[in-house]
Amino acid sequence: MGRFSLIPKEEQYFGLFRQMTSHIYDAASKLAEMLAGNPSEFQKHLESIKAIEHQCDELTHSISKKLNSSFITPFDREDIYLLSNALDDIVDLIDDAARAVVMYNVRETTDYARQFGDVIQRMAVQLHEVVSTLERPAGISARLVEIHRLENEGDDLYHEAIGDLFQGTPDAIRVIRWKDIYDKLETAVDRCEQAANIIESVIIKHA
DSSP states (O other), X not given: OOOOOOSSOOXXXXXXXXXXXXXXXXXXXXXXXXXXXXXXXXXXHHHHHHHHHHHHHHHHHHHHHHHHHOSSOSSOHHHHHHHHHHHHHHHHHHHHHHHHHHHTTOSSOXXXXXXXXXXXXXHHHHHHHHHHTTTSOTTOHHHHHHHHHHHHHHHHHHHHHHHHHTSSSOOHHHHHHHHHHHHHHHHHHHHHHHHHHHHHHHHHHTO
């Protein structure tokens, strides 16, 4: 698949998107480490994720400002706006999940939560690789397919996790706590796929 052919070129957007997906990976890695780690470290991980979330917000703002001043963009302005917000949302949702773990005073995570952390981290890797090759999107299709596969894995995991909450005689507090956390984790997985869908749409438009 060829390089985007719009002239003059605005290369800076690609660099900003790479920075955003790098932040997504960092936040996802912190979340995975948090969900697999010691509860005494939860607050420290949350603070690290919050700092990354602020950096991603600043990048999103930079992209919005650049859109207002750019004469020619590498692809549609609307798609740039949608993609930057979708990427920013992923970090927001990771932050929401981490905050919920701390807010609910979770003292022991679940295997489902740890698996969610792993899925989100793997999706973050694929997203970063996709965005890193967006300028010259040869071979990008396999990574997009993998993101879709991981989203399906996340869906299956969510249904298993929710089903497990209602086995036997459910504890109401545990159900409320973990259903909310699982909802936030599953939404983060969905948002990763939505970002991939935007990228796929951009590639098709400019193929």
